[in-house]
Every structure is written in C-alpha cells, then in structure tokens.
Amino acid sequence: MHKSRKPRRARSKLSDVPQRAGVSAVTVSHALRRPEMVSPLLRERIESAIKDLTSIPNRAASILASSRSNVIGVVVSSLTNGVFADYLRVLHDMFQPAGFQVMVLNSGYSPIEEEKAIVTLLGQHPEALILTDVDQTPYARELLEHAGIPIIQTMGLTDTPIDINIGISQHDAGALATRHLIELGHRRIGILAAWFDSRTRNRVAGYVDAMKEAGLFSEALMEWSPLPSTVGQGGERLAALLERCDDLEALFCTNDDLALGVLFECARRGIDIPDALSVVGFNDLEFAASAYPALTTIAVPRREMARMSAEIVLEIIRGSGARPKTARIDLGFKLSLRDSTRSSAAEPLARKRPARSLKATH
Incomplete structure (x- = not known):
C-alpha cells in the first residue's frame, strides 16, 4: 500500500448542464442567450443545474466542514436482497468492534435515489462511504470526488474509479x-x-x-x-x-x-x-x-468485498493512512x-x- 494517491478531482463543466437539467444542449443555449424562447420552468431547471455544477466543490466542502463522526456511510441497492444482507452483516461485524456505526441507506436500484442517499450521508460527516454500485450520476460523482474521504465502489468493476473499486467483472x-x-x-x-x-x-x-x-x-x-x-x-x-x-x-x-x-x-x-x-x-x-x-x-x-472494503477504510482512517497500490481490485468469481x-x-x-x-x- 502507499499514501500518495488521492481521490480524483474533476471540475464541473457547463457542457454537463444538459444532462443535469434533463434537457437538450440547444435548450440550454436558448436559455442563456434568448431566455424568452424557453419556458420559466425549464429556465429554472437549467439555472439550478448551472448553480449545482459550478458550486459542487464548495458544497462538498461545506457538507464536510464540521468535525466528522464515527459513521461509515453505506448505500445498498436493496434491503431485501440476500446479496446485500450478507454484505452488510460483514461490514457491521468489521466496523462495530472498531467503534464505528454503519449508517445504511437504500437506493432501490435507482441512480437518482442513490444520489439523494449520497447527499444525505455526506451531511452526516462520515469517515468513509461504501457503495454497492459503480455507475453514479454525474452530480453524485462530482460530490464524491470532492468529499475528501475514502470512497469505495463495490460489486462491479469500472475503468474510472472515484477512489477505490473492489468487485468482479x-x-x-x-x-x-x-x-x-x-x-x-x-x-x-x-x-x-x-x-x-x-x-x-x-x-x-x-x-x-x-x-x-x-x-x-x-x-x-x-x-x-x-x-x-x-x-x-x-x-x-x-x-x-x-x-x-x-x-x-x-x-x-x-x-x-x-x-x-x-x-x-x-x-x-x-x-x-x-x-x-x-x-x-x-x-x-x-x-x-x-x-x-x-x-x-x-x-x-460478496463477503470478501465487504471485508476488504472495511479493512481498507480502517487502514486509511485509523491505521497507517496507506491506500491500496491499485485503485481497481478484481476479486474474481467461480x-x-x-x-x-x-x-x-x-x-x-x-x-x-x-x-x-x-x-x-x-
């Protein structure tokens, strides 16, 4: 393990506004240059998207400004699926003896609900976030990239991990x-x-x-x-x-x-x-x-994913501070x-x- 790698940082771009607002690039252009051509409702959505995307680093910083608690935030896709029950049991058994509380929110397999859960958890000043998906919304990804805490994406694999990715193909x-x-x-x-x-x-x-x-x-x-x-x-x-x-x-x-x-x-x-x-x-x-x-x-x-996620988080926040040598860890399957x-x-x-x-x- 080594200490040098940090979570990636990425600047928000106005080119992201159409996706964030759920409109076309042409509509955004009209709203900025000829607002009379765009309905008040759409203008409000576009203005809100611009505000969000240009203030993400500040918002992430303000959310985490106060001292953190001993909370580990976890977002799972389902609270009834046995896959996640096994996963959460291991996380609890790893973090609880170390003095941490595991706070779990359910996304219901929805990227938008996952985004809301991430915002909510960041507001609790967590020590780390563990996610059971690798496909976050652009807004959620921006928040996570500027959160300044360990972010673990699990279950699947991605070529562009936010911080640390543990999963299978x-x-x-x-x-x-x-x-x-x-x-x-x-x-x-x-x-x-x-x-x-x-x-x-x-x-x-x-x-x-x-x-x-x-x-x-x-x-x-x-x-x-x-x-x-x-x-x-x-x-x-x-x-x-x-x-x-x-x-x-x-x-x-x-x-x-x-x-x-x-x-x-x-x-x-x-x-x-x-x-x-x-x-x-x-x-x-x-x-x-x-x-x-x-x-x-x-x-x-899945139990190994949870165990490794907890070990990495504990090493970063309570141990040497060292991160894995590679950001992407493939555990394989059979x-x-x-x-x-x-x-x-x-x-x-x-x-x-x-x-x-x-x-x-x-």
Missing part, C-alpha cells in the same frame, strides 16, 4: 455462465433478467457476447422484467418466455431469486430439471445449495457446479420429448 461472469451451458451441448439458451441496473446490464451483455461468439444468439431467447427481481418474477418470466420459445433447452437467470422461481415453476409444470431444462443462477445465495435440484450458479465473493445443469446428451429420451411438453401445465 459482471460481464465476464455472465459470459462464463452462458458458456457453461453452451459447452454442455445446449443451443436454445434463454436468459431471464430483472431491473436493468448496471450489474444486470453487464451480465446480460456477457450472455449476448457468448451467444454471438457461438452463433446462437436470438433476441427471442431474452426475457426481462422492469421490476426488481423476486422469486415470483422468475416463474412469471419463464412462463412468458415459454410462450414464444417452447424449444428452450437451457436458461441463464441473472440472479438466484429468478432461478429459484424457475425451479418452482418447472415443478408446477412437470418440467424435469436438468433433463428437460438446464438452469444456471447468479450470486450463490445460501438457498442455492439446498434447492431441489441444487442450483448451479455463479459464486460472487462457477459452482451442482445438479441443475446437465449435458444435452445425458438423457437422450428426455431430449426427444415434444417441445410442447415445456408448456404443459398441471
């Missing part, structure tokens, strides 16, 4: 799950996804790239929900996919909740897993090994092979079942 993990099914001999491989946050988008991109490399890609095999992932969504999305792809051979679910819903729906329909349908999940939640059949899934080192996947040639009779059997309900 969600793209490569999605590709690995898909290639596993391809290597088993499956050709009609579908994907179920829910709530397109940055992690899900990258997992889906990995699936698409792997399928295209194998010459197997078809948009008809993709099914997604705009709602947050749940077990119920897994069953509903499988039913929708089978309506148009009744020759489905295998399925990659972008998280284990969806995969568990698929297992339940297949049990209701009398679809044998893995003989008639191979299923891969993502995250390796606690129930994955106990499901029936036991779920093949991508194991993500495929946990269990009983929900099988070679397409493992049960020849099962593969000869009429395709419509996948749609049969009981």
Whole structure:
C-alpha cells in the first residue's frame, strides 16, 4: 500500500448542464442567450443545474466542514436482497468492534435515489462511504470526488474509479455462465433478467457476447422484467418466455431469486430439471445449495468485498493512512457446479420429448 494517491478531482463543466437539467444542449443555449424562447420552468431547471455544477466543490466542502463522526456511510441497492444482507452483516461485524456505526441507506436500484442517499450521508460527516454500485450520476460523482474521504465502489468493476473499486467483472461472469451451458451441448439458451441496473446490464451483455461468439444468439431467447427481481418474477418470466420459445433447452437467470422461481415453476409444470431444462443462477445465495435440484450458479465473493472494503477504510482512517497500490481490485468469481445443469446428451429420451411438453401445465 502507499499514501500518495488521492481521490480524483474533476471540475464541473457547463457542457454537463444538459444532462443535469434533463434537457437538450440547444435548450440550454436558448436559455442563456434568448431566455424568452424557453419556458420559466425549464429556465429554472437549467439555472439550478448551472448553480449545482459550478458550486459542487464548495458544497462538498461545506457538507464536510464540521468535525466528522464515527459513521461509515453505506448505500445498498436493496434491503431485501440476500446479496446485500450478507454484505452488510460483514461490514457491521468489521466496523462495530472498531467503534464505528454503519449508517445504511437504500437506493432501490435507482441512480437518482442513490444520489439523494449520497447527499444525505455526506451531511452526516462520515469517515468513509461504501457503495454497492459503480455507475453514479454525474452530480453524485462530482460530490464524491470532492468529499475528501475514502470512497469505495463495490460489486462491479469500472475503468474510472472515484477512489477505490473492489468487485468482479459482471460481464465476464455472465459470459462464463452462458458458456457453461453452451459447452454442455445446449443451443436454445434463454436468459431471464430483472431491473436493468448496471450489474444486470453487464451480465446480460456477457450472455449476448457468448451467444454471438457461438452463433446462437436470438433476441427471442431474452426475457426481462422492469421490476426488481423476486422469486415470483422468475416463474412469471419463464412462463412468458415459454410462450414464444417452447424449444428452450437451457436458461441463464441473472440472479438466484429468478432461478429459484424457475425451479418452482418447472415443478408446477412437470418440467424435469436438468433433463428437460438446464438452469444456471447468479450470486450463490445460501438457498442455492439446498434447492431441489441444487442450483448451479455463479459464486460472487460478496463477503470478501465487504471485508476488504472495511479493512481498507480502517487502514486509511485509523491505521497507517496507506491506500491500496491499485485503485481497481478484481476479486474474481467461480462457477459452482451442482445438479441443475446437465449435458444435452445425458438423457437422450428426455431430449426427444415434444417441445410442447415445456408448456404443459398441471
């Protein structure tokens, strides 16, 4: 570790105003040069964006001006997803004995809500902030870059970390799950996804790239929900996919909740897993090994991410002050092979079942 690297600083630019205000560059130009052409409401939004973007360093400084507390701020995407429950448990167990309180806010998978949470937490004068996403809004990023405290972005990887980034390549993990099914001999491989946050988008991109490399890609095999992932969504999305792809051979679910819903729906329909349908999940939640059949899934080192994040923060603020030698730490992932996947040639009779059997309900 070394002490020299500091969080990056970046100046706000007027070219960022359109995105911040949610208008076009032409509208901003008119508001500045010919304000009579722009409605009062839009002018107010543009003026507010300019004020925010040109005062971010001062605002960040004022938010943190008073003495800091022993608070570690954490923003998670969900308070009900088991991924984040495990993650928060480790953070609490690391920080509490060291005399810190962990303050947790929920973004609900929304970048705007995450931005609000970051502003709120900075107002509490935290010692550090830990985030479970790497895709912040421009405004949130500016605030964080000028916060002057350790900022840890986790779960995914980014080429432009604000300070320190600890995670995995969600793209490569999605590709690995898909290639596993391809290597088993499956050709009609579908994907179920829910709530397109940055992690899900990258997992889906990995699936698409792997399928295209194998010459197997078809948009008809993709099914997604705009709602947050749940077990119920897994069953509903499988039913929708089978309506148009009744020759489905295998399925990659972008998280284990969806995969568990698929297992339940297949049990209701009398679809044998893995003989008639191979299923891969993502995250390796606690129930994955106990499901029936036991779920093949991508194991993500979320506890290690939390542990390393806490160790780095404690070293910076209570230890030597040293930061990691690299701003981007890739912890990797693995495929946990269990009983929900099988070679397409493992049960020849099962593969000869009429395709419509996948749609049969009981």
